[in-house]
Amino acid sequence: MADDERSRDLAELYVRFGDDRLVLGHRLSEWCGHAPVLEEELALGNLALDLLDQATVLLERAGSLEGRGRSADELALFRDASAFRNLLLVEQPNGDFAATIVRQYLFDVFDLHLATSLETSSDRELASFAARAAREAAYHARHSREWTLRLGDGTEESHRRTQTAIDDLWMFTGELFETDPLVERLVAAQVLSDPQALHAPWHDAVTGTFREAGLKEPNDSTFRSGGRRGMHGECLDRLLSEMQSVARAFPGASW
Amino acid sequence: MSTAASADTQGSLWEVFVQEEGGAAHVHAGSVHAPDREMALQNARDVYARRGRVASLWVVESTSIAATAPADRAAFFEPAFDKIYRHPQFYKVPRGIRGL
Amino acid sequence: MEIPAEDTADLERHFQSRLDADETIEPRDWMPERYRKQLVRMMSQHAHSEVVGMLPEGNWITRAPSLRRKRGLLAKVQDEAGHGLYLYGAAETLGTSREEMITQLLTGAAKYSSIFNYPTLSWADVGAIGWLVDGAAIVNQTTLAKTSYGPYARAMLRICAEENFHKRQGFEILAALATGAPGQRAMAQDAVDRWWWPTLMMFGPPDEASPNSAELTRWKVKPKSNDELRQRFVDLAVPQAKAMGLAIPDPELAWDEENSHWRFGKIDWEEFWRVVRGNGPMNRERLRARAEAHEGGRWVREAAEAYDAKRRARRQAVA
Numbered sequence: 001m002a003d004d005e006r007s008r009d010l011a012e013l014y015v016r017f018g019d020d021r022l023v024l025g026h027r028l029s030e031w032c033g034h035a036p037v038l039e040e041e042l043a044l045g046n047l048a049l050d051l052l053d054q055a056t057v058l059l060e061r062a063g064s065l066e067g068r069g070r071s072a073d074e075l076a077l078f079r080d081a082s083a084f085r086n087l088l089l090v091e092q093p094n095g096d097f098a099a100t101i102v103r104q105y106l107f108d109v110f111d112l113h114l115a116t117s118l119e120t121s122s123d124r125e126l127a128s129f130a131a132r133a134a135r136e137a138a139y140h141a142r143h144s145r146e147w148t149l150r151l152g153d154g155t156e157e158s159h160r161r162t163q164t165a166i167d168d169l170w171m172f173t174g175e176l177f178e179t180d181p182l183v184e185r186l187v188a189a190q191v192l193s194d195p196q197a198l199h200a201p202w203h204d205a206v207t208g209t210f211r212e213a214g215l216k217e218p219n220d221s222t223f224r225s226g227g228r229r230g231m232h233g234e235c236l237d238r239l240l241s242e243m244q245s246v247a248r249a250f251p252g253a254s255w
Numbered sequence: 256m257s258t259a260a261s262a263d264t265q266g267s268l269w270e271v272f273v274q275e276e277g278g279a280a281h282v283h284a285g286s287v288h289a290p291d292r293e294m295a296l297q298n299a300r301d302v303y304a305r306r307g308r309v310a311s312l313w314v315v316e317s318t319s320i321a322a323t324a325p326a327d328r329a330a331f332f333e334p335a336f337d338k339i340y341r342h343p344q345f346y347k348v349p350r351g352i353r354g355l
Numbered sequence: 356m357e358i359p360a361e362d363t364a365d366l367e368r369h370f371q372s373r374l375d376a377d378e379t380i381e382p383r384d385w386m387p388e389r390y391r392k393q394l395v396r397m398m399s400q401h402a403h404s405e406v407v408g409m410l411p412e413g414n415w416i417t418r419a420p421s422l423r424r425k426r427g428l429l430a431k432v433q434d435e436a437g438h439g440l441y442l443y444g445a446a447e448t449l450g451t452s453r454e455e456m457i458t459q460l461l462t463g464a465a466k467y468s469s470i471f472n473y474p475t476l477s478w479a480d481v482g483a484i485g486w487l488v489d490g491a492a493i494v495n496q497t498t499l500a501k502t503s504y505g506p507y508a509r510a511m512l513r514i515c516a517e518e519n520f521h522k523r524q525g526f527e528i529l530a531a532l533a534t535g536a537p538g539q540r541a542m543a544q545d546a547v548d549r550w551w552w553p554t555l556m557m558f559g560p561p562d563e564a565s566p567n568s569a570e571l572t573r574w575k576v577k578p579k580s581n582d583e584l585r586q587r588f589v590d591l592a593v594p595q596a597k598a599m600g601l602a603i604p605d606p607e608l609a610w611d612e613e614n615s616h617w618r619f620g621k622i623d624w625e626e627f628w629r630v631v632r633g634n635g636p637m638n639r640e641r642l643r644a645r646a647e648a649h650e651g652g653r654w655v656r657e658a659a660e661a662y663d664a665k666r667r668a669r670r671q672a673v674a
Binding site for chain 2: 444
């Protein structure tokens with residue numbers, strides 16, 4: 001692979017992973033001051049901070065690989081929705097606590113397997129990032145799994161809300177394991193593992209938890225995607241309008 | 256306010272003990288609310304292990320702790336105050352000999 | 356068991372002599388009922404303030420203008436939740452429950468610091484709150500770290516250690532704005548103009564108008580008076596404002612050379628009482644937000660308890 005193409009591909013990869021964590025971290029930060037119990041203010045806060053810290057590292061690297069002098073801040077706060085490359089799953093609104101937990105759990109298990117697989121990446125920086133991310137993902141997955149159990153196997157109301165969340169969000173999980181020419185090139189270069197290989201362990205873990213909590217895997221096999229190509233739903237634009245509003249009011253300013 | 260409100264205790268109260276890295280003892284840091292042991296450990300981590308280098312956490316349901324009462328103080332602890340023979344200074348040894 | 360009157364007098368004398376000897380009072384020690392009540396009131400109101408205080412700044416996390424500011428602000432507001440948690444925990448050692456305290460807050464029976472009834476209207480307000488409001492809280496809290504009630508003092512030590520970066524972050528935010536584009540400078544000055552006087556009111560009414568003061572001083576719960584702390588804060592803040600190039604909105608501000616103090620103008624106590632009594636700009640919105648979080652989260656808390664109950668029942672059945 002030519003150096004230029006490799007840099008471009010890596011930059012794009014870092015943007016994908018960075019945007020995932022930026023958008024998800026941002027969503028979690030929306031809970032601040034509104035969590036169902038004080039201890040969860042701390043827990044969701046830690047989760048959001050882990051993701052936002054990761055996003056910052058990833059977007060910084062994306063900017064330097066891209067070679068156009070864009071910083072993480074510029075990427076985060078001055079791109080339009082069509083330039084964002086995050087998964088559709090992470091941009092879904094928080095909904096109630098069950099929807100937030102289910103969205104988180106589906107992502108966390110994926111994240112844990114992804115990060116573990118990246119520890120042997122031929123891109124050294126990605127490998128070292130992944131080592132730390134895997135440890136964080138292990139804790140995140142523990143937290144979201146334990147809540148999925150408690151909400152799924154708690155009261156009738158919590159069970160109903162959790163099942164609804166699973167039914168609503170399942171269609172976004174196909175995208176986690178999709179491949180495309182970029183991914184294929186990076187797999188060939190041993191930067192990434194084949195995403196399809198992550199599907200079975202993810203599916204086993206997630207459905208195992210569902211079974212334990214008396215929750216059902218949806219029958220639905222229609223999946224939505226497009227996030228990796230910049231084709232997002234309506235809510236990302238709204239999210240970005242809010243997120244970018246102050247920065248865009250003073251372009252080029254220091255804060 | 257419905258009667259359900261009075262049953263909403265936010266789980267039970269747990270005391271948290273934090274052990275810093277480097278072989279220190281576990282020290283009481285405060286309390287958290289949690290519905291069970293697993294969430295108590297996670298909550299303790301999220302509340303009390305955000306700074307510093309923590310190696311281990313203990314959580315104990317507050318109702319499980321047995322404690323001395325203030326009225327016990329004199330009987331429990333004062334006899335120890337003047338047992339001077341438990342302190343090295345009580346013993347006279349020649350000066351300048353190593354290991355003493 | 357009822358304690359006879361002459362014994363109560365003895366107990367109170369002994370209690371006061373412990374305080375005079377700077378001893379710490381612990382949860383199971385004998386204490387006058389009024390001391391217990393005052394401490395529960397102080398600690399729970401302090402806790403409520405931390406939790407309600409998450410809202411004005413939390414308002415700007417989703418719009419923070421850089422990733423560094425976003426993470427710093429989230430970490431700060433998260434700390435505030437933690438502080439509320441420590442303080443509720445300290446209050447619970449005196450026989451009240453978190454649920455009781457939250458109920459008192461939401462029904463209006465308990466107060467919280469009325470500074471949080473003001474709106475945050477711009478990003479600069481986040482800086483102003485960190486610099487002024489946290490700065491004032493630190494002045495208050497440093498003396499509380501030596502308060503007579505053990506759990507309160509220990510919670511305050513923890514809080515003070517964490518509070519350090521809050522004020523510095525606020526100062527840094529404002530300083531960056533003050534040296535930025537004209538629009539940023541104007542934003543910063545406007546925020547200071549709006550938050551300065553309410554911050555001075557945080558220290559409470561003048562000493563002669565404070566009913567609880569004398570008692571709290573005797574009990575070593577509140578070692579310094581409102582006016583003393585307010586003056587200390589002003590003396591710290593004025594040079595800091597100068598360092599940032601921002602003005603204090605007080606035409607009467609003047610240096611008293613003889614006593615080494617910055618003398619300041621009259622506080623509008625009418626406004627203070629109006630806001631304390633519930634007619635501030637955001638009183639209703641703050642409580643509504645907290646009520647929604649609390650009521651809206653009830654099903655979550657119930658689910659966790661139900662799960663635990665089911666697990667216990669299953670274990671019993673197996674045993």
